[in-house]
Amino acid sequence: MSQDRVVLITGATSGIGAAVARALAGNNVSLLLHGRGADSTSKDALEQVAAEARALGASTQTCHADLANPGAGATIVDQCVKHFGRLDQLVSNAGHASKKPLTDATPAELMASVQSMAAAFLELAQAARPHLAESAAASVVLTSSFVAHRYTPGELYPITAAAKAAAESLAMSLAAEFSASNITVNCVVPGYTLKDPSRYPASNWQDQLAKPPLGRFGLPADVAGAVRFLLGPDARYITGQKLAVDGGLQLG
Ligand SMILES: NC(=O)c1ccc[n+]([C@@H]2O[C@H](COP(=O)([O-])OP(=O)(O)OC[C@H]3O[C@@H](n4cnc5c(N)ncnc54)[C@H](OP(=O)(O)O)[C@@H]3O)[C@@H](O)[C@H]2O)c1
Numbered sequence: 001m002s003q004d005r006v007v008l009i010t011g012a013t014s015g016i017g018a019a020v021a022r023a024l025a026g027n028n029v030s031l032l033l034h035g036r037g038a039d040s041t042s043k044d045a046l047e048q049v050a051a052e053a054r055a056l057g058a059s060t061q062t063c064h065a066d067l068a069n070p071g072a073g074a075t076i077v078d079q080c081v082k083h084f085g086r087l088d089q090l091v092s093n094a095g096h097a098s099k100k101p102l103t104d105a106t107p108a109e110l111m112a113s114v115q116s117m118a119a120a121f122l123e124l125a126q127a128a129r130p131h132l133a134e135s136a137a138a139s140v141v142l143t144s145s146f147v148a149h150r151y152t153p154g155e156l157y158p159i160t161a162a163a164k165a166a167a168e169s170l171a172m173s174l175a176a177e178f179s180a181s182n183i184t185v186n187c188v189v190p191g192y193t194l195k196d197p198s199r200y201p202a203s204n205w206q207d208q209l210a211k212p213p214l215g216r217f218g219l220p221a222d223v224a225g226a227v228r229f230l231l232g233p234d235a236r237y238i239t240g241q242k243l244a245v246d247g248g249l250q251l252g
Contacts, residue, residue, distance in 0.1 A: 005137050006084045007231070008032040008077065010067070010124065011094030013042055014196040016143060018049045019220035020091055023228045025056035032080035032087075034094065037064025045199060059084075067094055068116040073123030077131070087131035089231050092121045092167075093143040097160045105159050113159045118166035125174050129183070138183040139231045142171045143223070146191045146246050155209070168242060175240035184239040186230045191246025193218035213248030 007024055011017040013035035021031055031053055035046040043064065050060040061083045065072040080087050095117045100109070125140055132138035147157040148164035168187055175185035192209065194217055206217060226245045229235055244250050 004028040005088040005135070006030040006032070006080065006086050007089040007091065008034070008080045008087055008124075008128070009091040009093060010034040010076065010120075011036075011143075012049055013037075013045045014049075014199045016190065016193060016220045016223045017091070017093040018045075018196070019224035020093065020227050021049050021053045021058075022056065023221070023224040024231070025053035025058035027057040029057070030059040030084050031061075032076070032084065033060055033062045034076050035062070035064055036066050036094070038066070041199075066116075067120035068112055070115065070119065071123070073120045074127040077124060077127035081131055086134065087128055088135040088137050088139075090124060090128045090132070090140045091143070091227060091231070092124050092140065094120070095143065095145070095160075095164075097145070097147065097157050099157055100159060101156070102158045110159050110162060113163040114166055117160075117163040118170060121167045122170050122174075125170075125178075125185070129178065129181070132178075132183045133181040136182075137231075137233075137236075138178075138181065139235070140171070140174065140178070140183065140185040141227050141230050142167055142185075142187045143227075144168045144171075144187045144189045144242065146189060146244070146249055149189065149244075149250055171242075172240055179239060184230070184235065186235075186238060186240070187242040188223055188226045188230070189242050189244045189246065189250075190223045191218055191244070191249035193220060193223060196220070212246060213251055216247060218245060218247060 012033040147161040
């Protein structure tokens with residue numbers, strides 16, 4: 001059911017972020033949709049998601065910023081509040097994954113990953129806090145990753161795991177700090193989730209990996225459903241949680 005709210009979604013160009021936009025879109029919902037926007041393909045993809053959300057009844061505004069740049073998170077929140085006049089909910093979803101082994105990875109690559117996923121999340125949450133504190137539906141959801149919880153040889157994403165673990169830890173601390181303002185902060189922890197085939201070539205990981213216990217890989221809509229729940233009225237008493245949406249991947 002739609003409720004009157006303004007939601008900022010980072011990384012809404014494709015995949016999980018785009019699915020969250022579709023899941024939340026409806027009358028009385030305003031969406032600030034963010035993408036990195038490094039090229040015209042990326043910008044066009046975000047405009048397409050915005051058009052789909054508007055067709056579902058939402059008001060939309062798009063913005064672009066590379067979260068690898070310090071300060072980008074605060075700029076995005078600023079744009080949202082300038083355009084819609086308020087901010088009720090934040091979905092910090094933008095991210096990427098690197099399989100580079102630690103034997104080759106550099107400390108600079110680690111810091112870049114931490115900046116774009118953990119530090120950017122902190123910036124977004126800090127900038128959002130005064131606006132969220134004015135809302136009766138104030139919630140933050142972070143998209144983390146199974147890679148921060150699973151260390152199976154052949155499936156390692158060491159740099160990304162470190163950045164996502166840092167972001168999750170920040171989310172737990174923010175949940176504690178923000179509770180005084182009745183702002184909930186939770187994480188979704190996706191497992192292997194199929195990418196948008198219109199943006200990414202078919203990957204062979206689907207053939208190489210055993211399927212998780214529920215017998216299939218995740219869809220962006222699976223994760224979006226969990227995000228919608230955590231932002232919804234039935235989750236107002238839930239904070240500081242990490243909800244795995246992984247078909248049982250973490251069971252074994
Ligand atoms: N797919 C999976 O199997 C999986 C599993 C676990 C967790 N996750 C997490 O789920 C989230 C969404 O991933 P996805 O699978 O939906 O991937 P996706 O389709 O590639 O979407 C990633 C989004 O993040 C944006 N982004 C990436 N790096 C950015 C940066 N430095 N600055 C600003 N925006 C940036 C991208 O913008 P542009 O397109 O403009 O570059 C895009 O909108 C990520 O945090 C990812 O780590 C995914």
